[in-house]
Amino acid sequence: MNEYLDLGLITSFVPAASSFAGDIDFLFDLITIIVGFWFVITLATLFYFMIRFRRREGVKALYISGEKHSEKVWTHYPHYGVIAFDVFLIGFVIVVWVNVKQTLPANEDTIRAIGQQWSWSFVHTGADGKLDTEDDVNTVNDLHVIKDNTYHFELQSRDVLHNFAIPAFRLRQDTIPGRTIRGWFKPTISGTFDLQCAEICGRGHSMMFAAITVHPDRKSYDETMDAIRAGTYESHFEKKRQLGPVPLPFTVSKSETDSPYAIELAQSF
């Protein structure tokens, strides 16, 4: 939907790397305009009254009860305006929500994410495209997908509540022990992005860093899967640990929509 409106507010921080990220960013921009309008008017009125009606020698205040109809309209009309904007907004919200959470479009592949204290296990389907078969590839904290392919995900947890979160996709979903929760995403930009656990899960919650790598094509993905099976793949985490925690050897400026770190890694595939 962000062909109608794109203020680029969220993308100034995080690339919109999934098919529905643009819709969600659109909602942010739309709400910003709507609430921004009300916010500015209300604040302007407040400040105007504060200045215009400050105490002055010899000027007495008015006596207004606010119970008369002619007085009430001054709060009622803005009130109806707020309602109208709210209803307008709700329509868009529901449309996007239905697409993101209530549908499961036809998929090219499936992945399973299992959260536990304190890491993520990911199961990739392998060549046969089916989970729970011999050729599944299991990784820890390192999820691989292919650009422009629609994925279904199955979320599970071994112990407590976790949350499968990929900011670049604008995706979050709690995982619940004892249940499998399904959803979908379709990556649209290649690169490596943070994958977070966004539900407090104990002492190691801060240390559940994981990453999702979006490969530009099938070839790059297959090479990685082969390398993982052979044990020769150097995961994103190995690389990150070599870089050391702080300070990081790069800078990111807000105007860039792709983090250079992601571009650097993508170019190495």
Next chain:
Amino acid sequence: MGQQAEAILHETEAHDAHHEMSFWDKYIFSVDHKIIGFQYMFTGLIMAAIGGYFAYAFRMQLAWPGEEVPFYGLVDAAKYNMLVTNHGTIMIFWVAMPVLIAAFGNWLIPLMIGCDDMVFPRLNRLSYQIFLVSALVLILSFFVTGGGFGGAWTSYPPLSAVAAYNLTNWGASLWLLAVFLEIVAFLLGGINFVTTTMNARAPGMGMMDIPIVVWMINIAVILFMASVGPLVAGAVMLFFDQRLGTSFFIPSGGGDPLLWEHLFWFFGHPEVYVVLLPTMGIVAEIITVFSRKKLFGYRTILYTAFGTGGLSFIVWAHHQFVAGIDPRMANVFVVTTILISIPIAEMLFSFIATLYGGSIEFSTPMLWALGFLVSFLIGGVTGIYLGASALDVYFHDSYFVIAHFHYTFFPITIIGMFAAITYWFPKMFGRMMDETLNKIHFWGTFIPFNGLFLPLFLVGMAGQHRRIADFTQYPDLASPDLQSIRIFATVSLVILLLFQFVFIYNFFNSMFKGKKAPLNPWKANTLEWTVSSPPPHGNFAELPTIYRGPYEYSVPGREEDYWPQHLAPNQ
């Protein structure tokens, strides 16, 4: 009844004069609503210092990860979780509720409705005693083996239910026990507020003559009572899971973690209005007095308060949009959540309309009240982003949520508290606060508050998630730009905390050495301003009769621009 009551009151006073009360009876085991109000207030302020100290420690860790925090020490991952959990828990249960509802409710209600105490003074004392025990139990939880509970103030199971998961075996149970006791204390306290307001009003005070702050506190107390029941049941269930091995919330034993979430948030959402409404009431009292204007639309404000309260019971699952609930159910809650902004907007518009045509004096209480309106407006509008379920898919458990609820809770709790204290201080202690220091404190709090939380919207937009001790480990969040924002926020917090010393000094210095306060320094209409400062035991030498509403300011044809409620029509 009036004459007989007066005679009895004089008899009581004479009786008291002969019966020298010991220090213990007068201040520690008092049944006087004013002393009990102070007990709640001082306990709440001490807990606020602890809660603020915890925020200082974890924000210092976020700005300079891995460094020892001055006056605290090293904040490791376990401590971090304990700090954020107890910061939230303390601020809501041991600061907002006791100061706004219990302290000011207790202190103000009997005075404002013209009677001599709450209807059940000994029950009132008991509720404070249970509350004090709850605070001590919480503090105890920090010192047991394993440390304080670290599963967030929301305490979701199975993390909170199983010691092997949370690694704070007794910390978790003591935390839960403390919350349970606090709830019991407030349920008991609530009995007094509602029955006193309903039954003990002075003759002539109709329902629409009750000062709006008294209404608001009562509605808050009713909301609390109606919403907390299921959580009490849930707390018992969680406690049994923790200590007795039941599995109400543990899937491996047949239980359901989502059930806790529903029980918690069914309370948790009305709870925010439980604390909001009293502050709205306090702000209403202040803006009418300092603009010399009648409250705009008393009935409208009252009905929207009831409306907000009622609606607050059907929005709770907006906290659970991505929790694993049926996504179709989410749509219902989007509608109710976005619609609840409407009565609140109406209330805010009414407050702003009250200023129209006024004669506004920018005293410190008025600055706090106006500061509340500005900040709460930001908090309120940012709630729309989160009520939009599809957008919450991105923002759930991110810093955008933190910034939103601090732009609501901080104005409610901290700004509301300072507004009320600076306004009623002269009556409570018989002396005036130093106005210059008050103003310095106001600006030194208000500006850093915005410096602290406004940038957190930005890091939230960057996808930064909550309850993380060190963001430099996440490549997408580790940029120097984002880290600079975190440092800026932390520095703002430190400045904010430092300015609180100005208030502490002013508060205690004025209490003992401030200029003696006149009876009614703000020329207000409500009854508390008619008694001496501080009010005596029994409040009124002569119990008043009421002739008008509380907001008759600038009545045309009247020389004085105020008309106290108790003055006869010809006075």
Next chain:
Amino acid sequence: MSLQGPIATHRMRTGIPTGRLAVWWVLASEIFIFGGLIMCFLLFKFNNAPGFEDADMTSTAAGAFNTFVLLTSSLSIVLAHAAAEKGDIQASFRYIWFTIGGGLVFLLVKTYEYSSKIYGGITLTENVFWSFYFTATGLHALHVIGGMVIMGMISFDVRKNHNLQRVELIGLYWHFVDIVWIFLFPILYIANF
């Protein structure tokens, strides 16, 4: 002092005595607590949580007998109130103690039920049904005990002709305790509904 408590306690702007308003408030909050607990039970049951077929292992006879006992004791507290209204403090005192006796019988039956289950190897950790059974009836039993204690205290006041209005108030509380049981009995003792 000839007046107990502040003047505020004796005002009655709504026309409803303050004590009665207070008790209704307490009952309302308790309704939300027990209501919440019962709703959780029903949610588990109607989502087919395992273990809820065990409801046929609770003794329907014991439960039914206890229902009868509580209903009868609710009647006796009403009679106690009626006697207090008439000023017949001796009769009121006797009826209150009959009610307390009813509570005691109730607790004895519950003790028998609990011990037979526990000695039979079923405790509250057995499954979610039994967790609810022991929690709900246990909380209820605590409220029965609390009610009995307060009734005892009121009865001694009544015998001295003090605070007769409190008989009605504890009666209201006792009816509430009775009604909670009326809800607990079918859901915990009757398996298929």
